[in-house]
Amino acid sequence: MSITKTRLLTSIAAATVVIVAIAVVIVATSSSHSNLNGTSAANCVNVGSGYAVQKGKTVEVFTSVVGDELTKYTNASKDFTACTGIKINWNGSDQFEAQLPVRVQGGTAPDLALVPQPGLLAQMVATGQAVAAPSAVVNNVNSYWSKSWRDLGSVNGTFYAAPNSANLKSLVWYSPKQFAKYGYTVPTTWTAMMAQSDKMAAAGQTAWCGGIGSGGATGWPATDWVEEVLVREAGATVYNNWINHTVKFSDAPIIHAMNTVWGWMGNSKYVGKVSTIATTSFQDAVTGIPSGGCMQLQQASFIAASLPTGSVVSPTGDAWVYYLPAISAKVATPVEGGGEFFLAFNSNKATVEAQTYFSTPQWAISRIKAAGTNGGWLSANSGVPAADYTNPLDALSAKYLADKTSTFVFDASDAMPAAIGNGAEWTGFTDWFANGTPVKTVAARIDAAWPTK
Numbered sequence: 392m393s394i395t396k397t398r399l400l401t402s403i404a405a406a407t408v409v410i411v412a413i414a415v416v417i418v419a420t421s422s423s424h425s426n427l428n429g430t431s432a433a434n435c436v437n438v439g440s441g442y443a444v445q446k447g448k449t450v451e452v453f454t455s456v457v458g459d460e461l462t463k464y465t466n467a468s469k470d471f472t473a474c475t476g477i478k479i480n481w482n483g484s485d486q487f488e489a490q491l492p493v494r495v496q497g498g499t500a501p502d503l504a505l506v507p508q509p510g511l512l513a514q515m516v517a518t519g520q521a522v523a524a525p526s527a528v529v530n531n532v533n534s535y536w537s538k539s540w541r542d543l544g545s546v547n548g549t550f551y552a553a554p555n556s557a558n559l560k561s562l563v564w565y566s567p568k569q570f571a572k573y574g575y576t577v578p579t580t581w582t583a584m585m586a587q588s589d590k591m592a593a594a595g596q597t598a599w600c601g602g603i604g605s606g607g608a609t610g611w612p613a614t615d616w617v618e619e620v621l622v623r624e625a626g627a628t629v630y631n632n633w634i635n636h637t638v639k640f641s642d643a644p645i646i647h648a649m650n651t652v653w654g655w656m657g658n659s660k661y662v663g664k665v666s667t668i669a670t671t672s673f674q675d676a677v678t679g680i681p682s683g684g685c686m687q688l689q690q691a692s693f694i695a696a697s698l699p700t701g702s703v704v705s706p707t708g709d710a711w712v713y714y715l716p717a718i719s720a721k722v723a724t725p726v727e728g729g730g731e732f733f734l735a736f737n738s739n740k741a742t743v744e745a746q747t748y749f750s751t752p753q754w755a756i757s758r759i760k761a762a763g764t765n766g767g768w769l770s771a772n773s774g775v776p777a778a779d780y781t782n783p784l785d786a787l788s789a790k791y792l793a794d795k796t797s798t799f800v801f802d803a804s805d806a807m808p809a810a811i812g813n814g815a816e817w818t819g820f821t822d823w824f825a826n827g828t829p830v831k832t833v834a835a836r837i838d839a840a841w842p843t844k
Contacts, residue, residue: 435474439753446476448741452733453494453501455487463768467761471748477741495520500736503746505555507731509543510806515734516546522735524550525743531750535772539627539799544732552732553750556758557771559728559788560615560691560802562712567705569683577713581623584716588661591686598661600685601668602676603824610817612673613824614804615727616656616689621648622725622800623718634806636841640834649830651718656689657824669825681709689715692784704784712784714791724797729805730771759785771799808842815840 435442456464461483468479482501484490488511494500495518506512515521524532524544532541532553544552563584570576573594578584591598603612622630625644632638633645640646657665674697679685681702688694692712695704702709717725733749735742748754752774759779762768766782771792780786791797804812819833 434470437470437753437757438474438748439751442475442744442748443740444476445741445744448476449478449480450503450741450745451480451482451501452503452505452745453482453484453487453491454505454731455484455507456481456505457483457485463761464758467754467758470757471745471754475741475744477745479745491515492518495736502735502737502739502742503749504734504736505731506552506734507729508805509732509801512544512552512732512734513546516549516551520736521551522738524553524735525738525746527743527747528553528750531747535750535752535774537771537773537795537797537799539797540730540771543730543799543801552734553746554771555731555733555749557728557730557769557792558691559726559769559792561619561715561726561728561791562690562692562788563715564677564680564688564690564694564710564712565686566680566683566709567707567711568681568709569686572683575686579716581716581718585655588687592660596683597663597679597685598687599656600676600679600688601656601662601824602671602673603668603821604670604672604675608813608817609669610819610821611804612676612690613652613656613668613820614812614816615691615802616652617645617648617820618727618800618803619689619715619725620651620655620718621645621803622727622798623715623722624648624651626719626722626725627798627800630800630803634801634803636807636838639841640837641831646830646834649834653830657827665827666825669821677710692788695784706783712787722798724791724794726791726794726797726799727802728792728799729802810840810842811837 454461461481464481472478491504491511492514495515500520504515506515529550532544532550536554540554541550544550544554575587578587588598603610605611621633621644624647629638629644638644656662656668659665662668673690674694677688677690677694677697678699680688681699695710698704698710704710733746735746752772755770755772755775756779758768759770759775764781766780766785769785769789769792773793773795775789775793777786777789780789792799804816806812807816815837819837822828823830823833
């Protein structure tokens, strides 16, 4: 999602939802940084060892995060400051994407930037001002993240940026109470999911909810559906080549994925009148889940905030989630989501130590705790104990995000040029669902809109 869309969804997720906690127990892990020179500070119990004390030093982290979330970042880094003496200046701006290139080109680059898009990361590396990640960061990322995440932080084969937060889109919402009432089970394969959808349709039920309305961003949920199917059918290489238009919308893998989506979310047997999906807001799409007004919805965890007031979100409650199953056995645990990356613009010792800390499980744990009991902040760092997630949805999402064998891909529409990912694709997919415009026609129009420079 674009930063604008991300802020919209973050504000929605801040609404109150009843969550039933689940106890998850796992042995805690720790990390040390003896590969950094210096003596350990006395207050480093929650940070790790090997950091040099550098009192009076400040490291600026420039970010798009603002408001209460920025305060949580400040609180989360207090242990590091107590340990090292290095103050972290979290500098948030809602004009981050526009200001970062100006600052870098003007010689006032921050020490670190929290970059939310791989495309912007590559753009900053191309300026020649970004600095490749130090060995301590490389070692941490090799230890705690999957290859897919490492690749996202790399440009032309060089690793630059460790992941920070992560979010998971590959979820299906359903009502455990309604499933139990009608004898349905959580499917673990795509074939089983569609077979059960046939049973629901045969029973006169609406098997799938759908809504792509979102004001000026109408259409984006449909882009997610295609992305989810594409990575499941064709894998990460085709998916990533689609982002840079090496694979075009009109090419066979994309057409096949769009046809699969049409047989699923464009199928009147499952969704009722297809055109209403274009006029139903994505928030309203989930409201029928608790009552059985519709049985399933593919949407990210944030949509919990749009459930009817009083809905109990738990594995036995009014609403819960299951992982959207894989399609091809050749693609291991396909996962779509997003995240940010810490990119450095100098190799100052304080910058290196901060950058190293931000690549550890200790940082992720501190940031998760700063989020509070309602949660809402996830990491794909496999060194984070599951028990540190007090929100059960966060714990389930983190299970897939931190799976080192998973095939993780970044939200494609966010990584494409804005004229496509936030423009022609949104309008094209809206027309597709509103009017039933043929898949090949929609694909050709989006290809034609691709920027030539």
